[in-house]
Amino acid sequence: MKIAIDAMGGDFAPQAVVEGVQKFLSEDQETKIRLFGQQEAIEKLIEPSNQLEIINTTEVVDGNDEPVAAIRHKKDSSLVRAAQDVKEGNSDGYLSFGNTGAVLAAGIFVIGRIKNVERPALMPTLPTKVLNTFYNMLDVGANAESKVKYLVQFAQMGSIYASDLRGVKKPIVKLLNIGSEEHKGDELHQSVYQELKQLKEINFQGNIEPNEIMDAKADVIVTDGFTGNAVLKTMEGTMKTVLHLLKDSLMSGNLKTKMGALLVKGSLGNLAEQFNNSRFGGAVLLGVNAPVIKGHGNSQPETVYYAIKQVKEMIQGQTVQKFKNLYE
Structure with missing residues (x-):
């Protein structure tokens, strides 16, 4: 099993991506990771492993790039090369934390739609x-x-x-x-x-x-x-606003209010954990020929770790093949 990962996508790339990969490899002894990006920068951040291969790329798709134009003109970008790797059968799944539109375009136009699926969906x-x-x-x-x-x-x-x-x-x-x-x-x-x-x-x-x-x-x-x-x-936006207002209200009150805040600190931590999106990995592009996961641009290593597990689970469960069985 091999997973192609765009190491240069996201606000904290390549460090957050590399750290997430490192955590995953410390627990997984089977899956091979093909990491696409600037080789010199990646090698400074990660320990060598027989489960890891770094493929050097010379371009990066950033948030300002028009998605389809980026796919056409930045062919040696980590985002595009990783998708091409899946299309050519070298990897079984794809993960990127980069430009959302470009990731969707790579999934649809490079990896390709499942036959008879009208439109892929992001989920x-x-x-x-x-x-x-x-x-x-x-x-x-x-x-x-x-x-x-x-x-x-x-x-x-x-x-x-x-x-x-x-x-x-x-x-x-x-x-x-x-x-x-x-x-x-x-x-x-x-x-x-x-x-x-x-x-x-x-x-x-x-x-x-x-x-x-x-x-x-x-x-x-x-x-x-x-x-x-x-x-x-x-x-x-609503969730961020509510948590911000709650914190301000508790910490800007009198002594009793602040003491009460200390008493409910544990419960508020549990609440925050319930809405911690890092555990869910990324959004899946359903309807294309391989598992494609788009992680949030501000993802930290923990989110990267869970997103890799998410791709692996889709490969193991042959989820895409089940879609194909339904429509082809």
């Missing part, structure tokens, strides 16, 4: 308000516009992933909508609802409203990429 794993309970939401940004068949396939692939990677026996699938009733929403959502009702291979249980997303009522939430991206960013 993270997210926490709920119930301890150690999570859900997957897709699409969160790979497609600005969607058709009925796109969302139907998202539901199918998301259900397989939740079963394979999260061990949910019959994942509850719900459609994000403005109301719980069957007739709610625009024509697209009403049509998707009717299509999902007919599918026997998924456990579809109707609509879910945005205010219920974190209530642990669904294992897979299906939506279009524009809405999913807006919802995800709103949730991230």
Whole structure:
């Protein structure tokens, strides 16, 4: 098993990526890592290993690059070379923390879509308000516009992933909508609802409203990429704001308030851990010919470590092959 990793992608690359790889290799004796990037810089940060191969590249795709142009014109970048490595069969999975649009373009245009998959979807794993309970939401940004068949396939692939990677026996699938009733929403959502009702291979249980997303009522939430991206960013911003205001409120009060803050410090730590995204690795690009994981740009070594494990689990479980069996 081999995993191709873009070592130069992300805000803290290559150090964070290399440290995450090092942690993974310290625990895993089987998986081989093919690390793409500036060889001299990487070698200064990592210990030699017979499980590690460094492939030198001369270009870097940064956050300002237009995605498709970057794929076409920066062919010797770590992001593109790692994807090409998977396409050529040298590696079994792909991981990058770089430019989101470029990673999606590399997955779709270099690694390639699964035959008969209309559109790939980007899907993270997210926490709920119930301890150690999570859900997957897709699409969160790979497609600005969607058709009925796109969302139907998202539901199918998301259900397989939740079963394979999260061990949910019959994942509850719900459609994000403005109301719980069957007739709610625009024509697209009403049509998707009717299509999902007919599918026997998924456990579809109707609509879910945005205010219920974190209530642990669904294992897979299906939506279009524009809405999913807006919802995800709103949730991230709200969570940061609430935690910031809570901390300020506790620490700016009187002596009793500060003493109370010390008493609840442990509980607040548990709360923060529940919403610690590092444990979930990265977002998966579902619908392409190999496991493709896009990690957050500000990922630290712990997140890199979990993202590598995520790619490995998809390879071991033959998750992509299950998608292919469904559509080819």
